[in-house]
């Protein structure tokens with residue numbers, strides 16, 4: 337885990353926390369990394385553009401915008417408000433017009449300086465946003481009417497605004513670009529549908545899911561995931577920003593290739609939910625879609641996955657970040673394709689920002705654990721009180737994909753799971769289906785929420801289950817996925 341550009345890092349003794357002032361010129365970025373533990377913040381180095389710095393203090397970094405304007409992935413900071421970025425946050429604050437920041441706490445940081453806006457990796461993203469705004473305005477003016485719609489399920493109300501799929505290799509900055517475009521569209525008054533078909537990082541939901549939600553309100557700047565985290569969803573407590581209501585489907589796997597058929601089916605479900613949303617809501621239809629995708633590379637043969645997502649969401653703009661090879665191959669594949677509205681598919685290449693941080697296994701594990709804890713217990717800004725209930729083994733319906741079930745196996749989609757101590761500390765998805773529905777229906781049902789198994793008492797045949805809200809558990813089928821594995825005892 338490191339901030340690119342910081343080079344080799346040399347150990348340094350912790351110092352007392354100090355407040356520093358950072359002055360940013362237009363298009364400069366303040367890149368920072370809040371470590372998992374405060375001792376890890378004791379490193380620094382120099383770069384060709386600006387010295388790296390270290391600040392050491394409590395459990396996070398605090399930032400105050402004292403003049404100018406700055407934003408995190410498209411969401412603006414309010415002047416003079418103190419923002420706290422929690423541990424394990426890697427991100428940047430950027431200004432288009434210049435800004436002064438007051439920073440303190442535990443972090444490693446670096447200012448990326450650019451001699452002119454043209455040298456900044458953000459300028460093409462901003463230009464892309466303006467181009468998308470033009471297309472959205474065209475829909476608003478009636479340019480997106482139904483003349484090209486061949487009726488292939490596009491729903492009522494004509495052709496939606498731009499449907500943009502963002503692709504790239506691992507750690508190329510896909511999610512950051514998706515989030516930035518969503519925030520910029522929202523700031524301009526739009527309400528785009530934002531989706532993620534990458535189960536590795538749940539968007540507005542726990543890892544192991546794919547989801548989509550309308551973004552019509554401001555995102556949470558302090559969220560480690562900058563507005564894509566679980567803190568942006570409805571909960572039993574107050575929220576820092578207006579919540580989003582995601583449609584969520586449960587893959588229960590980290591990688592798509594671990595269960596391609598299920599992922600394909602669920603992407604189909606999410607795609608049809610998106611079409612239904614466009615048909616029902618004119619404002620969302622005009623703003624279109626921003627779709628984040630799993631890391632893909634030509635060498636690994638991931639193109640079919642991207643093509644499937646593109647078809648299901650009727651994508652008409654494909655943004656490829658960083659990989660010339662992926663761009664060329666997708667261009668070739670899309671050449672003769674038309675969307676269900678009869679549109680050609682436009683490919684756009686963006687350079688990868690040198691600021692994108694590589695996240696190692698420990699970073700991702702911490703992120704997952706933090707998301708699960710936050711889902712049940714809230715965060716520093718809001719404390720949630722989950723319910724703990726004790727239920728008999730026979731009073732709940734838990735399903736699981738049979739071992740080895742996958743692409744080439746002819747096994748049932750789901751089977752009743754044997755409840756045992758092995759289930760302890762797993763997080764299960766509660767499905768919006770009936771316990772008597774066929775397995776295939778249950779597997780493809782939308783997720784209502786999650787519960788965690790706090791304890792399994794095999795002798796008494798009872799489970800202790802943690803849930804965010806009260807309610808009888810036996811009414812809904814629960815699915816026990818294969819990932820993320822339990823790392824933590826939530827009540828421990």
Ligand SMILES: Nc1ncnc2c1ncn2[C@@H]1O[C@H](COP(=O)(O)OP(=O)(O)OP(=O)(O)O)[C@@H](O)[C@H]1O
Nearest residue numbers: 426427428506507508509510511512631691692693
């Ligand atoms: N310019 C930047 N400066 C500092 N950090 C950045 C910058 N751009 C992106 N990051 C951070 O780098 C990390 C990786 O970025 P991001 O999640 O956008 O990549 P990704 O391609 O979606 O990753 P994955 O392949 O795992 O899905 C994130 O923590 C993000 O906040």
